[in-house]
Amino acid sequence: MLWAGCTALGVVVGVLPLAADTARAGPVPTDSLGRTDPAHTDVLFVGAHPDDESSSLATFGQWQERRGLSTGVVTITRGEGGGNAVGTEEGAALGLIREGEERKAVRRAGIRNVFYLDKPDFWYTLSAPLTATVWNPSPQPPTDTLSRLVRLIRATTPREVVVMDPRPFHQHGGHQEAARLAVEAFRLAGDPTAFPGQITREKYPAWKPSRLLATNGGFPGPVGEKCGKYQAEDPHTGLPVIGVWTGTTARGHSGRTWAQIERDATREYATQGFASLPPTVETPRAKLPCEWFTVLADSRTPRTPATREQPGLRPLYADFRAWARRMRMPWLANDAQPAYPANPSTSVPAVAEAPVVDGVAGLGEYPGPALRLTHWEGARCADEKDCAADVRFSRQADDLYVFVRVADDIEGYALDAAADCKRHWRTDAVEIALDPQGRSDDTSTTFKTGILPFTKDGRGPCAERDADNRQGPASRTAPRLAVASAVTDPYKGYAVEVRIPLDGLPAPADPERLAVNVLLYDSDTADRTGQTRLAWSPFGSAQADPYVWGTLRLLGYASPPDQIVQPARIPQEAARSSDSTASVEQARRTGVPLAGGPRRPRREG
Template structure:
């Protein structure tokens, strides 16, 4: 009964004004419950505040934000925790802060199409793709910053911009970027405490902000399987995991301000602004018939009438005990309980399939690393890689891959044979080797102890079998314990490739000394995955991905990797675990003309930092 009552309360708050024509109204009690912004805040006021981790995180919600503005006069502001410095670059070689400033420009151009003027950056460092919110939190709040530095900046921005609605990303761990998870977690907590004068009280006593409690909290729900077409905007759905209401905004609505263009098309035009992320390769025109265009879905996490700690959503079976949860999922459940939203952790940990495994045979003579599997060099079975993401291989000639392992003393040998029909773009061996996922490439991931919760304690190498100008293969390490060219980060590693002529595919052969892994190898639990990236175009975008263990985020989730057993291998006694080296470079708002102009116009300090108290205080 309590759960049914909760659902009714939330729906009352969501639909008292009705969801008309795919437009999502504010909570019904907004007008009487939320005070009008004062003169000191009205320059920065926004009705809706979206919180994301990177430029482009808002791109799949721009159709909704644009409609709210056009049809209800609701302004939207965007908070972006980082500038995506750790992401790829499909059109140039800029990295780090230089890339971050380019991505800021792309984001400002994209959101402008939906009528969004203000984007607030927190200047936190972006690094490689991870599934770990705890790791992301550690990087964003690295000493000497306080542990709650990012949270305090978000609370300050809510108090400065006085939104009625806060929109977050999906905080759940499975297949979610750790940055997205952490940005959502922080925004949920900021939503809860920004109205409490005891939370970061110096913002009130010294900086003269007022405590501010937004009316409603929404989370994007891109995985929700609701109806398509205009009726989806009136559909009353519920999230299958939490039981919370899900509401939709139809992307097929015609924009009055854009001469009848659908918001789906406007959003596509905006998304194509992200050229560094390869989004310019999206078709310029949305070809889906208007009557089949989908909604953008949002889960209502809380509104003003939500009980502080309602019961968890009923499930068909008992909830797993904490001891049955892997560490990342146990951490998420603990956080959800602290937020008094325990239902968010329902079904968070998926039913992982059994991990594949194989024995790695020891060989009497070391294989010659030449890109060719010689007789007796790889006596073990050929392990087939299967579809993981993207388009499926049309046939065996389109893309097919198998991998073999062997060991000689303390060296692991890997031979990957690839059948491919179209040669992808040849990247530069020096400037672009780290962007292996953008063209034809092989990736090898190793977790030495078989118990990592994220890839910061693993070894990962990406290998391009061919590079620009016929320079041969190149290898690097990325998204792992130590990143950079293999020549610098993986001493003793050797790589060779053989590319067929005429082109029908290639092979890659690698020697990896086990003593360069970030910890001593457990011969019974060495976890591994081998992944193939296949691109049939010259625009530096991938089409197909295969993996030995293809479940979930196969390249970033050590929980799914297979097991390599090394019979007879004895690890050296002196091999301490190595601390991770994670990039900390972040673009600064003080180096951005657009951010400086925005700060002058809105009165909100750069990077969500403290403002000076009024003179005389």
């Protein structure tokens, strides 16, 4: 590998074998009696949350079955910030449930060891820099997560490291940051000057894996058995891409394909709604796809792909390009920033009298145009009765009024307003997102509210804030927010009306740059999973990317001169490995300390 010499990183040309040859990373570590080190794994996957490995389990299962290659999984958080489709648990309690789901899922692919780093998971963000600050809060050093990953590579001595896609667009910031850290740990684990105490005090070896792969779920390769032999290059980076066919029949599994076994594993993630996936993979075997991996680095036949510079990068993309350059992999930033479409815009009329927040658009309350919400994600609406929505705005003094009218044919699950007014995307809901200055790079400096138009036992609407400057029930995080809804009987849809005090936003609202998106979540089931999403500005991760949001011009508005900028409050609660019986038993069995922490120095003699 060329990294050790601090020169350009090499990558291999062409299609590679499914996994590294044994000789490439030296002999498998053994103890004084010749027994294999119980911590050793041939392949190490690094993800951010439980279920991140789920789309690669068909590959890992085949590698073990056909080549005898073991896989271990590193999961940096336990997904405490995710949804819960089966209960009301959140935070650390949810994290421990998700650990149990992950351990059951990966065992179906023959994976025994999952190493958790006990880092906090918060909400869905597109920002790797924000994720890095949450994972390494003061007084921890900013390299704390990195040092733990380096230690785990040295402890588990893998030949291959598999990471997620580090590229920033339409990609969870946790996934990005996990991939960035794993790429850097791949480089540093073999350098004895990197975190030297792990070598001198803890007696880990400096270990250099032979190959680095990144999952490439968006690669448009062929399907069918031949996809595994398809010679391909990633269209953005020029790096080689390899495929592993999911239609291979698993041995000793009654003729089931690895695609079916992976589906069985994925359905273990009930909290994430994956149990609602069809139990049987209906795709004909001849049309089953490959799982694709980009070869980021290999110890053989190196070359350097071409680098294409993009001008005018926005801050998140400029940060990624700077990281790629530091890693001596500048080609990873090729085409990283997409061609964003023009942002929609509208003027918000001021009204003399404040609208009555009652779920009805009264005469003269919303004199502006009705703005259409269009398809963003999920299944498209079958027709206007299936799902459709528009939004209107008006302003009176320091209050912004929003009226959303929704056509819908089937009521989603009615959540409990008292115990479960959160994670609104699980059922029918409206989300309103505002970036006061129109300059945010992530949603920690924005105001976002999710509104359930109906709740359990006919208790009416409820509102919460999620993935923004504050999170939690609106009664606590936005006490002056007013919400009302009107649900048709018989059910044909609903309307939501909201008053948002502009002087309660995280920063003063710029009357020329206030950025807004309005989103609709449509669910036609009772299993707390959504099917269709609409948005006023429907591009990429429309709920999480302020670069996408439209602009509201507040005619005649001036923000209060004494309004302050509020610092973000982001959850730091994380489940601990010491509270997990499975993690404690694994640490005893493998000798790898909990949470990737340091081990006690070995006594001499």
